Amino acid sequence: METVQETISKKLQPVPEPSVRRMPQYLHLVRSMREKGEVYVSAPAIARVLNLDPTQVVKDMAYTGVTGKTRVGFSTEELQFALEEFLGYNRKHEAFLVGAGFLGSALIQYQGFREAGMKIVAAFDTDKRKFGTDIQGVPVFSLEKFHDLASRLHISIGIITTPAGAAQPVADLMVAWGIKAIWNFAPVALRVPEQIIVQDTHIYANLAVIINKLGQQKNG
Amino acid sequence: METVQETISKKLQPVPEPSVRRMPQYLHLVRSMREKGEVYVSAPAIARVLNLDPTQVVKDMAYTGVTGKTRVGFSTEELQFALEEFLGYNRKHEAFLVGAGFLGSALIQYQGFREAGMKIVAAFDTDKRKFGTDIQGVPVFSLEKFHDLASRLHISIGIITTPAGAAQPVADLMVAWGIKAIWNFAPVALRVPEQIIVQDTHIYANLAVIINKLGQQKNG
Numbered sequence: 001m002e003t004v005q006e007t008i009s010k011k012l013q014p015v016p017e018p019s020v021r022r023m024p025q026y027l028h029l030v031r032s033m034r035e036k037g038e039v040y041v042s043a044p045a046i047a048r049v050l051n052l053d054p055t056q057v058v059k060d061m062a063y064t065g066v067t068g069k070t071r072v073g074f075s076t077e078e079l080q081f082a083l084e085e086f087l088g089y090n091r092k093h094e095a096f097l098v099g100a101g102f103l104g105s106a107l108i109q110y111q112g113f114r115e116a117g118m119k120i121v122a123a124f125d126t127d128k129r130k131f132g133t134d135i136q137g138v139p140v141f142s143l144e145k146f147h148d149l150a151s152r153l154h155i156s157i158g159i160i161t162t163p164a165g166a167a168q169p170v171a172d173l174m175v176a177w178g179i180k181a182i183w184n185f186a187p188v189a190l191r192v193p194e195q196i197i198v199q200d201t202h203i204y205a206n207l208a209v210i211i212n213k214l215g216q217q218k219n220g
Numbered sequence: 221m222e223t224v225q226e227t228i229s230k231k232l233q234p235v236p237e238p239s240v241r242r243m244p245q246y247l248h249l250v251r252s253m254r255e256k257g258e259v260y261v262s263a264p265a266i267a268r269v270l271n272l273d274p275t276q277v278v279k280d281m282a283y284t285g286v287t288g289k290t291r292v293g294f295s296t297e298e299l300q301f302a303l304e305e306f307l308g309y310n311r312k313h314e315a316f317l318v319g320a321g322f323l324g325s326a327l328i329q330y331q332g333f334r335e336a337g338m339k340i341v342a343a344f345d346t347d348k349r350k351f352g353t354d355i356q357g358v359p360v361f362s363l364e365k366f367h368d369l370a371s372r373l374h375i376s377i378g379i380i381t382t383p384a385g386a387a388q389p390v391a392d393l394m395v396a397w398g399i400k401a402i403w404n405f406a407p408v409a410l411r412v413p414e415q416i417i418v419q420d421t422h423i424y425a426n427l428a429v430i431i432n433k434l435g436q437q438k439n440g
Binding site for chain 1: 253272415425
């Protein structure tokens, strides 16, 4: 059991975002090591495989609460459990997705999220022809039903996969409807109140950089 | 036609990466404006919709080569064409994908890339049961066939959607086999020679940040 003081100090010091972003890397690695039957792993070994600084790995491990044993390192079983706890993979956040086009459908079909603590439970669109259909069992509703369903189901995550022009209005609606975190795949920088969590995954921007650099190499 | 000097000066000054990353935003916006029948758009209007600095928009537009008209702004038709040219959407780069799991399959099914200048033409895996199958018409081969097919088809982009542990070995193979750009979706920081273009899209890291911050709000 942790003391009240420890709990308070944990709250005062949230884990730095770069460390949080590395946690799934550790988890993926530890899972594959366990599949191979490996019982212990050391911080330097983790650092080597993931191309990270060993000191950084030691610090990150401390945030998960696991303690290694001298010479052998961390128990892979304990580490997997601690990382899954840290990442909230054992809780399951339910999410609503707006924009049931190609990208939205691909994300719904990508079952990997379910193992990563998030489940997309419904999709919304403004295209009437899609209402009442489903994508691999995930129903598609009219956007008008978002508010009622989100509050009834206590949905905290909203995923935006709309065209660029619709992303900001949809984000505004999500905020008004009580969504706490927005995961934005549309190629737009969203304006939202400070307390709303926003993460952007700009797939097109990544692709644009690749194609632009390839073009430069060809000309160079 | 551009002069030799212009061509040289363009080469000496590659467009800054943040500007390149914004180009798809502009293109998505201009396309949706044209669908609504809008013939002109001004830089301040673009800046407003995309939450950008107007001065930055003017600079970015200059990189595409389009010139606006006083008072009315840019022709949306000209701008769309210039952006598609800039982004290489009219060329079509062919890509090979390694790791035909959930994420790989989702990316293959996500047809949006085809409109964005990249087409995934084949997938590779190490799971024998997948050899000879296809994902929406895209064939899945043994990883051993990558080299031969890539050099025959002049493939320059390699997409990695393998588990974390396999990503670095696959990247090493891609480099050895002549791939010029790697788009990495695996949760690992890749080590590659300097001349290789690498773009990371760490989906799990984005999700981890969302879930971690939601947890903090709940505790706070």
